[in-house]
Amino acid sequence: MLKFSQSFLKSFWPEFHKHKHNVHLDSFYTFTDYRYLWFMSIFILALTALSPIGLATLIYYQLIETSVDSDLNHRTKQLTSAAKSAVTFFMEERLNALTFTVNENGYKELADNTRLTDILKNLKLGFGGLTDLSVLDADGNQVAYAGPFHLEGKNYKNQSWFEQSLKKTNFISEVFTGYRGVPHVIIAVRFAKIDGSYFILRATLDTERLMQILSSYKTGDYADIFLVNQEGILQTPSKNYGDIFATTELIFTDGSDEIEIKETTLNGKPIISGHSFISRDMIPTPFILMVVKEKAGMMQFWQNMIIKFNWIMGASVSLTIIVITFASTFMVNKLYRADKAKAETMMQMEQSQQLASIGQLAAGVAHEINNPLAVINQTAGYMKDLFSFKDEPRNDDEFAEYIDSILDAVDRCGTITRQLLGFVRQFDVKIKKINLGKLISQVLSFHKKEAEYRRINVTVSIPEPFPELETDSSKLQQILVNLINNAFQAVEEGSCLDITATQPDIKTIELVIRDTGCGIPEENLKKIHEPFFSTKKDRLGTGLGLSITYSLVKKLGGQISVQSTEGVGTSFTITLPVKIKEGGFA
Amino acid sequence: MKIILVDDEQKFVNMLAKRLALRGIEADVAYTGDEAIKKAASTAYDVAVLDIKMPGISGTQLKKKLHSLHPNLKFVFVTGHGAVDKSDEGTAENDIYLSKPMDIEFLIETIEELTQAGEFVPGSLTPQTNGRDL
Numbered sequence: 001m002l003k004f005s006q007s008f009l010k011s012f013w014p015e016f017h018k019h020k021h022n023v024h025l026d027s028f029y030t031f032t033d034y035r036y037l038w039f040m041s042i043f044i045l046a047l048t049a050l051s052p053i054g055l056a057t058l059i060y061y062q063l064i065e066t067s068v069d070s071d072l073n074h075r076t077k078q079l080t081s082a083a084k085s086a087v088t089f090f091m092e093e094r095l096n097a098l099t100f101t102v103n104e105n106g107y108k109e110l111a112d113n114t115r116l117t118d119i120l121k122n123l124k125l126g127f128g129g130l131t132d133l134s135v136l137d138a139d140g141n142q143v144a145y146a147g148p149f150h151l152e153g154k155n156y157k158n159q160s161w162f163e164q165s166l167k168k169t170n171f172i173s174e175v176f177t178g179y180r181g182v183p184h185v186i187i188a189v190r191f192a193k194i195d196g197s198y199f200i201l202r203a204t205l206d207t208e209r210l211m212q213i214l215s216s217y218k219t220g221d222y223a224d225i226f227l228v229n230q231e232g233i234l235q236t237p238s239k240n241y242g243d244i245f246a247t248t249e250l251i252f253t254d255g256s257d258e259i260e261i262k263e264t265t266l267n268g269k270p271i272i273s274g275h276s277f278i279s280r281d282m283i284p285t286p287f288i289l290m291v292v293k294e295k296a297g298m299m300q301f302w303q304n305m306i307i308k309f310n311w312i313m314g315a316s317v318s319l320t321i322i323v324i325t326f327a328s329t330f331m332v333n334k335l336y337r338a339d340k341a342k343a344e345t346m347m348q349m350e351q352s353q354q355l356a357s358i359g360q361l362a363a364g365v366a367h368e369i370n371n372p373l374a375v376i377n378q379t380a381g382y383m384k385d386l387f388s389f390k391d392e393p394r395n396d397d398e399f400a401e402y403i404d405s406i407l408d409a410v411d412r413c414g415t416i417t418r419q420l421l422g423f424v425r426q427f428d429v430k431i432k433k434i435n436l437g438k439l440i441s442q443v444l445s446f447h448k449k450e451a452e453y454r455r456i457n458v459t460v461s462i463p464e465p466f467p468e469l470e471t472d473s474s475k476l477q478q479i480l481v482n483l484i485n486n487a488f489q490a491v492e493e494g495s496c497l498d499i500t501a502t503q504p505d506i507k508t509i510e511l512v513i514r515d516t517g518c519g520i521p522e523e524n525l526k527k528i529h530e531p532f533f534s535t536k537k538d539r540l541g542t543g544l545g546l547s548i549t550y551s552l553v554k555k556l557g558g559q560i561s562v563q564s565t566e567g568v569g570t571s572f573t574i575t576l577p578v579k580i581k582e583g584g585f586a
Numbered sequence: 587m588k589i590i591l592v593d594d595e596q597k598f599v600n601m602l603a604k605r606l607a608l609r610g611i612e613a614d615v616a617y618t619g620d621e622a623i624k625k626a627a628s629t630a631y632d633v634a635v636l637d638i639k640m641p642g643i644s645g646t647q648l649k650k651k652l653h654s655l656h657p658n659l660k661f662v663f664v665t666g667h668g669a670v671d672k673s674d675e676g677t678a679e680n681d682i683y684l685s686k687p688m689d690i691e692f693l694i695e696t697i698e699e700l701t702q703a704g705e706f707v708p709g710s711l712t713p714q715t716n717g718r719d720l
Contacts, residue, residue: 363667367639370666370686371595377687378601385608405597453639 012326014038016336027555028343034336041328042321049320057313061306068302072272072295073261080259080274080291083217083225090129090213091187092283095170097127098189098201107193110135110144110201117146129209131184136200138166143199149180161186165200172285175207175227175235175244183207183244207244211236222297227278227287240266240292252277252288263295270295346551353548354474357481358424364446368416372409379406419445423477431580434469434476436501436509437462443480447488454493462501469509470579475552482549483513483572490517490570507578514571520564528562557581587701588629590614592622592648593637593664598686602635605690611697619643619651626655633697638665649681660700664688 016034031037101119102110109115120133132147140157156162165171165188173186188202214225214236227235232251234244241248252275254260259276266273274291296303379402386394423442440460444451451458469476487497498514520528528546553560558576589606591613593599603613614629616622619642622634634652638645649661666686682696 367666371598374664374666374686374688375595375598375601378598378605378690381690382601382605382608385605389608409597449639452641453644455642 012329013333014329015333019336025343025347027551028346030339030342031335034332037335038328038332041332042325045324045328046321049324050317053313053317057309064302064306068299069263072293072298073263075298076272076274076291076293077259077261079217079219079223079225079293080261080276080289083214083291084259084276084278084289086213086217087210087227087278087285087287087289088280088283090210091172091278091285094127094129094187094203094205095172095189095283097123098187098203099170102189102191102201107135107191107199110199113144113146113152116144120146123203129205131204131206133201133203136162136202138198147204151179154179161188162200165190165202166198168284170282170284172283174229174233174286185210207236220297222294224290224292226290228290229286230288235287238290238292250275250288250290255279266292266294272298350548350551353482353545354478357478357485357545361420361423361446361481364450365416365420368446368449369413372412375409376406379409430474431470431472434471434473436466436469436511439473439477440480440499440501443477443484447484450488451497454491456488456491456494457496458499459496460499463503466501467503467509467578469576471556471576472580475556476576479549479552479556479574482545483574486545487513487515487517487570490519491515492517495569503578504575508575509578511574511576512571513574514569516569519566519568519570520562521566525562525564587632587697588612588614589633589635589697590616590622590625590629590631591635592616592619592640592645593635594618594640595637602690602693606694609690609694611694619648622648623651623655626652626659630656631659632701633660633662635662635664635693635697638663638667660697662693662696662700 016038019034026032101123105115105119110119116133116135120130123130123133132145132149132151134145134147134151135143136156137143140155140159140162142152142154142156145152145154161171161173164173165186169190171186171188171190173188175183175185177183184204184206186202186204188200190198190200193199210227214227218225224239224241226238226241228238228241228248228250229235230252232248234241234246234248237243238246238248241250255277257277257279259274261272261274263270263272265271272293272295276289278285278287278289383399383402419442423446437460440462444458444460447458450456484497484499491497495516496514497516498512500512500514502510502512504510550560553574553576556576557580558574560572560574562570562572564570589611591599591602591606592615594617596617599615599617603615606613614625614631616625619640622636626634634649636645636648640648645663645665649663652659652661662682662684664684664686682700684693684696
């Protein structure tokens with residue numbers, strides 16, 4: 001169990017962070033910077049995973065805001081409308097009560113104080129909210145009075161409310177203090193006596209009832225409902241603007257009976273306000289009903305929800321990032337291991353291909369050695385025969401000739417083994433100065449006999465003087481062995497193989513190996529540098545030769561290209577830097 | 587019995603011819619394919635010993651030409667290459683391949699078996715060191 005969890009954890013541990021660089025191995029990796037790959041993987045995955053969530057959240061927030069706004073507007077409007085109806089109804093009810101009283105009793109009865117006191121008592125029982133009741137004649141004399149203030153005989157002629165109430169059938173005053181020192185509202189109805197002169201039935205309403213009605217519509221701490229007159233003086237106390245009779249800057253001039261909703265700020269807080277004049281023909285109040293709602297308070301619910309939502313969002317985003325990080329680590333680890341295994345295999349393959357090309361040479365070399373050995377064998381055998389078959393004549397000259405021929409053959413063998421050793425030794429050597437012409441003729445020497453047998457015309461043209469290359473000799477040697485072996489396999493008897501070296505500029509050389517062989521079909525041209533691509537199906541072909549040649553040329557900082565026409569021939573062009581860059585195993 | 591030895595390695599064939607003569611086998615020598623064809627045109631040989639790799643013409647190609655001259659001619663191939671690619675055109679299963687350097691007694695044994703048996707049965711030879719692929 002412990003072992004399993006350890007290996008499980010290991011697959012999520014960024015193994016590539018501890019990547020050790022190895023000059024021989026690095027060039028075989030497909031990806032060089034695994035950390036960058038890892039970061040990019042996390043970044044791109046996170047971006048794709050989180051951006052839709054982020055976008056959706058943003059849209060969601062906006063939707064909430066708009067819907068909450070419109071909901072608030074609607075609710076404010078409803079509240080304003082309801083409060084307005086209540087105030088209107090309150091006034092209308094009392095005006096109607098006064099009208100009813102006059103119609104029912106007539107002037108004479110009303111002018112009687114005792115009767116008026118009874119009527120007041122009944123009205124108070126029926127409607128409430130009335131403080132006192134009085135009857136005034138057209139000159140402002142108080143004819144009768146019922147109520148607690150003993151205002152009998154007072155003259156109101158010069159009071160503005162009296163002047164105004166004479167002009168209209170129904171009259172409602174602003175809130176004022178008057179003689180009694182208590183805020184009150186006067187409502188009055190005007191009637192004509194039999195002689196044609198007007199008389200007025202007046203009642204005072206205590207503002208307490210009015211305030212109760214308004215405050216019954218007040219919901220929560222964030223709402224404020226009050227009345228204000230056209231001069232901006234508060235008619236009822238306001239939470240935000242002050243107590244009754246405080247002067248505000250709320251001046252409304254439109255006079256509209258319609259409810260108007262506005263979004264503004266009050267003391268820096270966003271608010272929604274609604275107002276409406278309470279003024280109809282029959283109920284001509286001087287009041288403007290105003291409702292103010294603080295947005296923040298109203299949105300408290302939404303705010304709480306958004307905070308909760310943000311917590312959930314934050315948690316899921318963190319979880320996503322953790323999962324993405326683990327997944328990326330896991331994937332990049334897998335990729336890194338596969339790449340590492342591939343690089344190691346490629347390196348091994350390059351080494352085995354190197355051995356294979358040496359083996360190929362060795363086969364040729366064996367042939368070259370076996371021929372002189374056969375000469376030695378037969379010559380020495382004949383010399384032995386001369387002793388065995390006693391009757392045969394033998395003389396010293398003849399023997400000297402045979403011994404020379406044996407020595408000659410031994411010399412031939414020696415030359416070949418020296419060549420081979422010299423050549424094989426090159427495989428170990430790293431960067432050194434190389435004479436390209438010498439290297440080419442060395443490689444060709446192993447194909448000398450084959451060229452002779454198959455009448456292949458090999459020409460090498462290297463201009464004089466030609467710069468010494470400073471490069472990895474073993475790699476260059478293998479490139480040449482691979483390409484020349486390849487050319488020999490491709491050509492028919494009597495073909496040509498041209499090897500041309502030029503120096504296009506001071507820093508580079510160009511080597512062209514051109515054969516008049518079978519050529520490469522166009523569909524194969526793109527694939528020849530791929531590993532394991534081989535057309536030698538029935539023969540020994542690993543399909544690695546050209547692939548490794550391509551990678552070797554790259555490692556020497558050079559380039560390789562191929563032109564081929566099927567049936568006409570193939571030419572490989574290699575450009576190499578004269579001097580390889582330090583650590584140029586890119 | 588008359589045989590012809592064809593190899594571009596002149597000293598090798600000369601010595602071989604001399605040694606075969608000592609052992610009572612008459613052997614002609616040719617250094618090139620053309621020379622061999624010329625000689626075969628005038629002489630009836632029993633066995634031809636051919637080098638596989640020669641400049642200009644391969645042993646297998648030469649065999650075809652000689653075979654058309656003498657349908658009864660038997661062939662022994664000699665090669666410095668250890669292994670012989672049997673898929674090469676012109677080689678046949680019942681041709682005999684010997685690798686250089688080889689023991690003369692083994693060569694003679696082979697030649698005698700070829701001529702006496704009339705037809706060589708593959709696998710009838712006792713393998714020796716120099717008869718094996720190297």
